Amino acid sequence: MPVRFTAAPSASYRVRRPLSTAELDTVRQHLHADVPDPQELLNTVVAAVFTALLTDVGETYPDHEPDPRFERGLYAIPISQWTAICLALTSRAATWGPTTTVEMDFAALMPSAYDDPTATTPDLGPPEQPASSIHIEVTREAADTIAACGRHIAALAYAYGGLDLSFIAAADTWSEQLTRLLSAPAGTRVVLHADGPLSLLVSTGNGDQSRITFRPSPTRCIAAGRCQAVATTTGGVVLWQPDQPGAVVLDHEHEPDAALDRPRPGTWITQP
Known part of the structure; x- marks a missing residue:
């Protein structure tokens, strides 16, 4: 793919600098945005790059985009950033099919590139998505305890009947405890350990601990x-x-x- 390189650093240009971390993050957002086709993807990414550079001279990309005389070569970013944007864009565009046209248009529409050994190659992969699940680890002993709790509730139903208040109280409170575990905030890591008969020790990734304890009703005279x-x-x-x-x-x-x-x-x- 042809890349426009600026001439010597003393050559005339309007803006020649690396994109900032915030500007690259904006470019990354556009690279992975929900767009209908590769041309729209290309247009929004190029617009994000020039919007950043034109800010330095108090102008906006819509001021120049329709003008065929707009000299894109008077603006430049490091070759490492230019290449990273190109690779990310063509990789995304490939999901629609062959990318030859997109690559050619990219080279024509982007600013120039220059060699800057101090500019690192940015990571333009998909933005991290907020965690949408919780991770629960259950030790072998805890699994046995959970099974024992289920058997105990079934035994109460058999001994006292499904409408007996003692069975209902046990079943409801066990269900509430399981619901509490499954309602932990997204991204939470939970580890369950056995903690005595019919009881569990709950630890989380941030070091918090709690117990799910079976409290038997006293046998009264x-x-x-x-x-x-x-x-x-x-x-x-x-x-x-x-x-x-x-x-x-x-x-x-x-x-x-x-x-x-x-x-x-x-x-x-x-x-x-």
């Missing part, structure tokens, strides 16, 4: 009287203890509010 005992099971042994300091624990045969061999109702909560 409902025998006649004002007994305020709750049952705890350790090693298969059931112990009845006060549910809070000063609570009344009657000396009688305790009656649990739910069979001790049934899956324990409860809810999932978020903890720091």
